Amino acid sequence: MISIEPVAVPGAPLARRNPVAKVAAALVFSFTLLATLDPVAPAIAIAVELAVLPLFGVRYRVLARRALPLLLSATGILVTLVLFAADQSGRVLLDVGPVLVSTGVLRTALGLVLRIFAVALPGVIVFATTDPTDLADALIQNAKAPARFAIGALAAFRLVPLLGQEWQMISMARRARGVDAGRNPVAKLRLFTSTAFALLVGAIRRGTRLAVAMDARGFDGDTPRTVARRQRFGLADALLIAGSAALAGAALTTSVLLGTFRPLIG
């Protein structure tokens, strides 16, 4: 099941910040960290991210669950790099048959995994603490995004959980019609493709009906839209972005001072 509901404890000081400010803070933090290839700056960044987590009202256990796909891909990268990297510099740690593990490759792999986490976690935290409706409102009111785009995307987003149920229904309906793939991988692929196509056709038809219903309520009108839910962008929101930039900068500075900084370019 695709989970899109926010999980934060309501009223946590940073979770309550303006959604646009949260997204901006996450982007600033992540992009700053992309500047270096060393493992130290990302490690500091992760420590910072985990330290501020309670301020966002997210429990560590919840974050771990949300970040599970990230964890799996990181493990995959770690294993692949360690076992198959061509660059085997440094001291050899393990040499069993074809498997050769050296300190050099271990350092590169660890650095990469830390970077993935450091860069991706801010996004995970923001979306775990932000209601999609609030985000759309803030995008329109504070970031001047077109309402047609933001509300349209929000309405489409609301239909996403339905897709899982639809997929199951279509698959069962096909079985009832005598269509299954058995163990044949080619037939499996064809069945998957045709089920996906049926799902797409259904989604487009529903989307079209939704668009008509939205226009019937004046969504395509010329009248300037008003807003039912005010999103405010205040000093605290600006401070969140500034604080995020400062902390990311501090992580980079520490790395430079320790002599581990390896710029992405140059």
Place this chain on the structure above:
Amino acid sequence: MVGGGVLLRGFGWRHAGRRAWALRGVDLRVEAGERVLLLGPSGAGKSTLLSALAGLLPDDSGEQEGTVEIDGLDPRKARERVGIVFQDPQSQLVMARSGDDVAFGLENRGVPTEEIWPRVDEALRRVGFPYPRDRSTAALSGGEQQRLALAGALALRPGLLLLDEPTANLDPDGAALVRGAVAGALDADTTLILVEHRVAEALPLVDRVVVLEPGGGVRADGTPDAVFAAHGAALAAEGVWVPGHPIAPRRATATPGDVLLTADRLGLPSRLGPTDLAVRAGEALAVRGPNGAGKSTLALLLGGLLKPGTGRVTASVELAGADHRTPPHRWRAPALARRIGSVFQDPEHQFVTGTVFDELALGPRRTGQPEATVRETTTELLDRLRLTRLAAANPYTLSGGEARRLSVATALATAPRLLICDEPTFGQDRRTWRELVDLFADLRDAGHGVVTVTHDLDFVAAVADRTVTLERG
């Protein structure tokens, strides 16, 4: 907003790319405050007329004849005076929270922020919405969602309210909720035009009936009594649910035969409690029960499409031959299709191919019948279910009644001994309904087992030999 008078003069509309006119030669005047039930056989252009009145037919999407005016204005310029509620609740709610959804239209119309929430609350109160504003729209039942959609339309204070079969996708309780909301929520001076083929239920809401002629023009126009006295029988034959034209039940002609399928303590946690039942050959069994009792889940379990969570489904030797020791959900699909046919609530889920003919031929081909037999079976089914002229059409372009007939026909194409249908009569016109009754009765009398999961009491009365009622939880 006051007003909401409608004037059509020789109005016609042809959708771009279509040869036939959806609607033609319609002359009609509806005064502000009138309550009109718009009738006509399937394909008479009722929905097209509502779309035109709602200003939802853009200039470039087709060709127009004659004129249509709302309070003297082109409907595309009178959009603020018109509200419309469609059939499908899922595809007309926009927002995640109920109050936000009602506010959506008010925001679009530029209503000042401080006025929005009082108007939202008023609209929710008028339709009798029982929850707070922040109730998730996904957590509402179909009837509640339609009430919310109605509140969204009413919050804009339309002079003219258009309802396009707002209860067709709902069970009887949900439909009653929506009709109650319409009856209670309308201002005295709001014009109402309602499309609904369950006439008896709609009559308390209207004081005038207009019947469209499929070839073009208006066939009848007047008070309900006058219109049905003059045209009732003809309308009933064409599929309109005219009150006072009952359909004769089809009782079984023989006693039921051997057991085909048995359920022992069959269930699925959180969806269906342990259930016992047996289905016999030559028997039509109806499964009833409130929403959430797990009727659809039971149909899927019996149909071998879901793995039971508790208990088991056992097929008899009569149904499955040597395979009777294996539970149906583990049969290969072609074997399953030969023995148990399943008809889903939404016909479109079942369509796999690009034409009606291929759709019917698919099952027989998958079960390995020779091409000559496939052709014979398919042609016969096309004829029997009045689909012959649509053989080359794409299944997704069919009308509701045609799609339903096709979905039943596809399940019959592999000649299964047992047929399981989930709400086959939902939203069907009287003609299709009667054909389904006859078809199921014929199957039963030929020795097939028929299981129907349904809310439709008339259908149960017309064809079921036995009823099983599920309890909630």
